[in-house]
Amino acid sequence: MNIAAHLEIIIGTMFSGKSTELIRRVNRYEVAGKKVQLFKPMLDDRYSVDHVASHDGLKRNVTYVKDLDDLKRKYEPSIGVLGVDEPQFLESGIIDFCEEHVQRGGISVVSLLLKDFLDNYFKFKDGHGDTSEFIRRADHVTYLKALCTYKTQDDICGNEATRVQRFIDDAVAHPDSPLVMVGGKEAYAPRCREHFKFYR
Ligand SMILES: [Zn+2]
Incomplete structure (x- = not known):
């Protein structure tokens, strides 16, 4: 598959189906022969390291991570597609990390909650920057609404x-x-x- 390296993002509110859309997209790349890793921040200890996420009948393996360092440790540089669900719960460096993957020729697909409950852009865990930075850097933006x-x-x-x-x-x-x-x-x-x- 000869698709150009790029960063695509799915932004949306809760209940807009953005995680389902992320799974649909990475599954589609996988069918087309790309090696995929999908990461999601672990907000508590409920989940084991690998977990099958299921949304509306779509399923796939997800690697849960405690923070950005944990994600970097589990990341395999040889993958074609880097998927990240809910990066607003990680540190701001996740944006650079997604872009570095693109610079190495990969595809980054990210699904994020754009705004918090006060209708402000979501601030990253380390206090640096917010989710609007993903929009600035993305090549493709999809906005889903509930x-x-x-x-x-x-x-x-x-x-x-x-x-x-x-x-x-x-x-x-x-x-x-x-x-x-x-x-x-x-x-x-x-x-x-x-x-x-x-x-x-
Ligand atoms: Zn209304």
């Missing part, structure tokens, strides 16, 4: 959701609540511009 699930009087809104609302104990989350909550009593819902609410 549909707004806000309940109107007798229906559900259904407009395209460009934002996600976070609830803690059924109330809109306070802006000072932690960016990443693991195991907290929280919930998220896709929201359109009209139905996204700021805390007050």
Whole structure:
């Protein structure tokens, strides 16, 4: 396969199907003869090192990593396609790492959460930069959206959701609540511009 080296990104809100789209794309490259590795940050210790991720019936092996150094250790330079799911939970150096793979002639496919629950670009774990940098550097950008699930009087809104609302104990989350909550009593819902609410 003679496809040019490039960085392609899938950005989207939660529930937009972006992880499913990532799996679909790397599986497609694999069928075309490319060697693939797919990495995902481990947010807690629930998962073993290798895990079969399944989204809407699509399956493939995923290598879970604790941080960017862990990813670099597990990365095999001979692969054709580097897939990364949710790099917003890693350090900012993940962007350079994806580009270095491209500079060596590879394809990097990345699926990321663009914005946090306050509708700001997601900041990397080390505090340097945010997810907008991926857009600046990508060759191909796909933007996926969920549909707004806000309940109107007798229906559900259904407009395209460009934002996600976070609830803690059924109330809109306070802006000072932690960016990443693991195991907290929280919930998220896709929201359109009209139905996204700021805390007050
Ligand atoms: Zn709505």
